[in-house]
Amino acid sequence: MDAGHTDEDLMQSYAENDPAAFDTLYQRHKGGVYRYFLRQCSNDATAQELFQDVWMKLILSKQRYRPTAKFSTWLYTLAHHRLVDWYRKQNVRLSVDTELEDPQAHPATADWQPENELERMRLVKSLKEAISFLPPEQREVFLLHEEAGFTVAEIAEITDVNQEATKSRYRYAVQKLRARLEAVR
Amino acid sequence: MTEHEFEKDDLISDLYQVIDKDHPSSGVDREILARAYGAKPAKSGSPFSGGWKVPLSLAAVLVVGLAVVLRLGVSPKQPLPEFDQAIPKMKKEQILETESVPQTALPGKARMATPAPMSEMEDASSSSELREQKQEPMVSGSGGGFKAMERSPARKKEKLEDKILPEKPAGILQMRKESQPFETVVEESGKDSDKVDSLDTGNLPSTEEMEQHLRNYGTMEQFQSPEYWKKEIALLVLDGEIDQANQQLQVFMEAFPDSDISDLKALLEIK
Numbered sequence: 001m002d003a004g005h006t007d008e009d010l011m012q013s014y015a016e017n018d019p020a021a022f023d024t025l026y027q028r029h030k031g032g033v034y035r036y037f038l039r040q041c042s043n044d045a046t047a048q049e050l051f052q053d054v055w056m057k058l059i060l061s062k063q064r065y066r067p068t069a070k071f072s073t074w075l076y077t078l079a080h081h082r083l084v085d086w087y088r089k090q091n092v093r094l095s096v097d098t099e100l101e102d103p104q105a106h107p108a109t110a111d112w113q114p115e116n117e118l119e120r121m122r123l124v125k126s127l128k129e130a131i132s133f134l135p136p137e138q139r140e141v142f143l144l145h146e147e148a149g150f151t152v153a154e155i156a157e158i159t160d161v162n163q164e165a166t167k168s169r170y171r172y173a174v175q176k177l178r179a180r181l182e183a184v185r
Numbered sequence: 186m187t188e189h190e191f192e193k194d195d196l197i198s199d200l201y202q203v204i205d206k207d208h209p210s211s212g213v214d215r216e217i218l219a220r221a222y223g224a225k226p227a228k229s230g231s232p233f234s235g236g237w238k239v240p241l242s243l244a245a246v247l248v249v250g251l252a253v254v255l256r257l258g259v260s261p262k263q264p265l266p267e268f269d270q271a272i273p274k275m276k277k278e279q280i281l282e283t284e285s286v287p288q289t290a291l292p293g294k295a296r297m298a299t300p301a302p303m304s305e306m307e308d309a310s311s312s313s314e315l316r317e318q319k320q321e322p323m324v325s326g327s328g329g330g331f332k333a334m335e336r337s338p339a340r341k342k343e344k345l346e347d348k349i350l351p352e353k354p355a356g357i358l359q360m361r362k363e364s365q366p367f368e369t370v371v372e373e374s375g376k377d378s379d380k381v382d383s384l385d386t387g388n389l390p391s392t393e394e395m396e397q398h399l400r401n402y403g404t405m406e407q408f409q410s411p412e413y414w415k416k417e418i419a420l421l422v423l424d425g426e427i428d429q430a431n432q433q434l435q436v437f438m439e440a441f442p443d444s445d446i447s448d449l450k451a452l453l454e455i456k
Contacts, residue, residue: 014221022221026214034209048213055217120203127200145191146201152190167190174194181196 007071015062026055029072032148033079039143040083042132050086054079076148077158080140087136123181130180138173141166411441415449422452 005013005021007028013021033054038047057078065074131139140159144150152170156163414437421430434449 019222023218026217026221030214031206031208035207038207048209051209052213052217056220059217059221120200124200124203127197128204131201146198167192171192174192174197177197178194181200 008067011062011065011071012067015065022059025071029075030055033075035147036076036079036143037083039131039147040136040139041086046086050079050082054082057082070154072148073150073154073157076144076150080158083140092136122184126181126184127177130177133180134173134176138169138176141169142173142177145170411437411444414441415444415446418449419452422449422456425456427453427456 005024007025010021010025014025030051034047034051037050038044041047041050054075058075065071131142134142137159141155144155144158150158152163152166155170156166159166414433418430418433418437421427421433430449430453434446434453437444438446
């Protein structure tokens with residue numbers, strides 16, 4: 001299948017029994033979806049299980065896809081619902097949006113940059129750990145924006161919250177990550 | 186609203202893009218793609234599991250049901266005559282052999298009509314002993330059964346003709362030719378075979394009687410043996426029925442021209 005086709009065209013073709021279209025779609029999105037789960041649950045086996053569940057559900061519900069919806073939004077909505085189910089089974093309490101902590105308590109240093117490649121690699125490792133310490137909702141918004149490139153509106157649609165809450169979650173997430181990186185500097 | 190409305194941190198975004206780009210395992214890739222291409226997932230086990238269970242069960246029930254219906258459909262609507270039902274299959278074949286020579290079913294004085302097996306004939310120490318043995322009625326009954334088959338010269342002649350001409354059609358029911366009510370029914374049944382079911386079988390030999398007779402007097406092959414026939418002629422000579430013996434000998438010579446009859450001729454000369 002030609003790589004120039006949009007996701008929506010490919011999904012429409014797959015819904016009309018063209019499995020090659022699915023192959024192209026899968027190659028495009030499998031990395032982002034998998035890392036979305038891996039960063040959320042920090043466990044490779046669990047990430048693979050959730051990842052597989054989402055794609056299987058997409059295969060089974062291909063007839064319900066409507067081209068009016070953006071494919072990637074639909075795909076990550078499925079992933080979000082699967083993640084919420086997993087959280088519930090793990091008895092993970094999803095925090096509310098009211099952040100007691102003042103984001104201004106950890107002001108980011110905008111002009112700070114790593115001095116060399118070694119420090120850069122150390123900061124990358126610290127960022128990876130810092131992401132795992134974020135609250136799930138903030139982490140999800142951060143990942144959806146950085147990994148899949150979704151806008152505020154799209155993330156709000158996927159996570160089923162309003163846009164202000166989405167922006168707030170992202171802002172808190174970035175501030176916490178920055179603060180942790182400065183701590184290891 | 187655009188993504189620029191996020192308060193982006195360039196350093197965080199740059200660092201995040203450097204993090205290892207993890208991917209799902211190749212096994213998961215194959216599993217998902219196989220499912221997308223319509224193949225069964227690898228973890229599906231028995232062919233009788235999942236969606237195949239119900240169709241296979243229905244197919245099995247359908248096959249069994251059709252077999253039962255077809256079997257009921259081809260079964261005879263009218264029951265077989267009681268006589269045929271009672272006789273086992275093997276015995277029935279033996280009886281069919283005797284149908285072509287009905288006189289073998291008639292015990293009594295006429296040895297030509299009621300021959301004994303060859304072994305029995307050879308073991309007999311004398312002809313009188315053999316005669317006594319053969320004169321005992323097989324079945325005692327009042328006016329029916331084998332006892333009703335009285336022997337007569339005419340009857341013996343008839344039997345002899347049946348023997349020489351085995352192709353002459355003779356049914357088992359003709360054994361009872363001397364029984365008038367039965368004979369009447371036979372004639373009627375010749376016109377309408379459906380009336381056979383309504384035959385009065387009260388005078389017919391029972392199944393046990395027929396089987397006993399077959400045990401005692403052997404089969405058609407034994408009866409048609411020339412040696413056996415010669416012994417029967419010899420017994421007629423010993424009984425003093427010289428004319429009958431000569432008549433039999435003449436017929437025998439026509440049937441078996443190459444057979445050695447010097448002993449019989451010598452016996453006839455003595456008598």
